[in-house]
Amino acid sequence: MDDIFSQVREGNAFNVRVWLDNTENDLNKGDDHRFSLLHWAAREGRDNVVEMLIKRGARINATNMGDDTPIHLAAAHGHREVVIMLLQNKANVNAINEHGNTPLHYACFWGFEQIAEDLVNYGALVSIANKFGDVPLDKCKPYLAKILKDRAVTLGQDLSRIPFKDRSWLGYKTRSRDAILSRHTGIDIKELQLVGHIAKTHSGENWRGTWQGNEIVAKILSMKSISDRNIRDFKEELPKLRIFNHPNVLAVLGCCVPKDIPDLVVISQFMPFGSLYNTLHGESGIVVDQNQALRFAIDIARGMEFLHSMEPLIPNFILTSKHVMIDEDLAKINVDDPKYTSGDPTLNGIDEDLTAKINMADYKFSFHEKGKLFSPAWCAPEALQRAPEDINVRAADMWSFAILLWELETREVPFAELEPMEIGMKVALEDLRISIPPGISNHMNRLIKICMNEEPGKRPKFDMVIPILEKMKLSS
């Protein structure tokens, strides 16, 4: 198992699955040339591995050092099944590599007629010029060129030549992840270039910085004092948070443990959009439409389903909108989106290009903030009254999810006018509940009510909620 890349190349599905099941493994990591696993599987035509990787959330449009995306490689090597699978999963059909070539350039050059036709059917432009001024049609045999040209015309393509545009700046965003990130745990704080103070919250101070070229957030836990026992617990609990193998879970990268500095520091990736709470209630300027809201709900549900599938369950994670981060959906990045050509990173071009991730850096360490709950509004009544070991934690999380759904629907902060202490006491002892305002769809209204059933045992599980949300999304 020591080289997952060769396992993928050889199509050894079983070993790949075992590797993917290990939470510490990052399925988006790249090799020395930043070929991701998906690149290799696509290049070698390992349909089953490609399918598995896509299901697990591999980035469809990741680029290697030459700016090739997986579909470039699949097209160049004539793996039609793979090409179709990638196209169905929103691969960017007109992605260009460092030479300015699109997948269609390669399909034409190598004479894979069927693939070339498929590409054109999926919107590949026949008249994109590469660095050398050649369009795909220049690359293929005349009879194929004619077929493709006719097809393009029937599809309404404008056949005038599209000149080459240098987009290499985009590479830094889409390139496969630096594999180093998932290999480190203990980090020397001196290696972190901390540049700016982001925020101070009850749980700690957040600093922004870079580490080995990656943008990170370093969270210094607020502690009155740190005992040896705290350090031991910290070291024991932290590795569980390094979950790299799910697209809707944001892993903790590493930590600094006191040596020279007297602090416990948790390091995670920097997310420029901030938390869901921030996106919904702050002044982020991001427009979250109905579709995007549903997308977030599905993302969160998937992330929670994954966390709930773990044995043992990670304790002390409280699901609130503050603990969910918003990220660009790199799996679906499309270079032709105006957002990327305009160079304005906050512009929200097409809908649903944001994804929600459960932030493991917001895990509450067992020794941290003992006896205090800062966001009781999201907690189930039984979680406010009884210890985690005495309740069904998974059912309590479902309650929190119901509050999140309510939040996504109403765009309001639950019990905004009350103090945490009031919320906690009233929810726990006086049956204070959120009220669902009129104007919310019947389906959503019912789902919220089901998820926050007063009887914990009657609440659904996440794998039951996901198909309902997906159905809602399709019909909206």
Place this chain on the structure above:
Amino acid sequence: MATSPNTSTLSPSKKKDESFLEKIGTMGRKKKIKEVTELQEEGKNAIESPTSPNIPDIGPEGYQLADNEERSMIEPTSRDNPKLIELIKVLLDWINDELADHRIIVKDIEEDLFDGQILQKLIEKLCNVRVEAREVTQSEIGQKQKLRVVLDYINHILGVSPVWSQQKWSVDSVHSKNLVAILHLLVALARHFHAPIRMPDNVVVTLIVIQKIDNSLQTRYVPEEITTNWDDVDGRGERDAFDTLFDHAPDKLNVVKKTLLTFVNKYLMKLNLEITDLDNQFHDGVFLIMLMGLLEGYFTPLYQFHVTPTTFDHRVHNVKFAFELMEDAGLMKPKARPEDIVNQDLKSTLRVLYNIFTKYKSSHGSQAVPVQ
């Protein structure tokens, strides 16, 4: 353990204690029962009597006083002083609490402590040491030797001078079951080890002192202070504004109390709670916890403390938790012990509240409190 030296013979009243059931039994059985009772009683006396000192048989000449010599005894009516009775009860409860693991139960403060055995166990428990002294012994000399060892050790731990301790609790006075000496000793121990008890303040007993002057006996009544004002002697830091307030400005004290009351109610009102009496509504810790949560913006899950505490331990747990929250909030660690709050020590309670008030009054715009 309770023994009394003069119950050696079976008292005639025993017969009356026979129950109705015993009477209707057969004669033989009745006789047997009687024999058994008698035997038990005899055995009990055989075991217990020798451990008690003989009533010091000083004989007629023992009552002779030399010129200027004096004797003292407690004035009998002051034994009924309710404060004294309370003090004895509190001390007994404390000893029994400490020695519960040893299955030792002390019933009588005078009769059970004189031989040094219980005192040895107590000091061993409090200091977590072993004191090398003779085992239970029956002879007066042996008991006194043991008591000497134990008292020397206690004096060493308390750091008191031999002269002083000789006056307050000498081997002879303790061994002769002198209540005043035993109380002085126990109060000193309770103070030193911060016993989680609240002893009544200003307990005074009256001693009758008889002195022979020029061949005639003079009688004086002398008040003896067993406990003084709690805070003056508790050795926990220097006097502060609250001591002054309590001693010299009781009218101002009410103003302070009122201001603190307004302050806490301003926050607790949000939970529909209202404090009417600072003296006895904070002792179970619940309101302190709520107050911290309201001030610092968090909820304390209900399994972290006892929402409706029923025992002393529950209350101590709650107050301890509240103290931790205060420290987390950057407040000074309260000087008082959680037990003081639980025991409704007003001064400690006020200090804790005032400490909170000082930190949060400005951020939440209250008026200042006049404590200086």
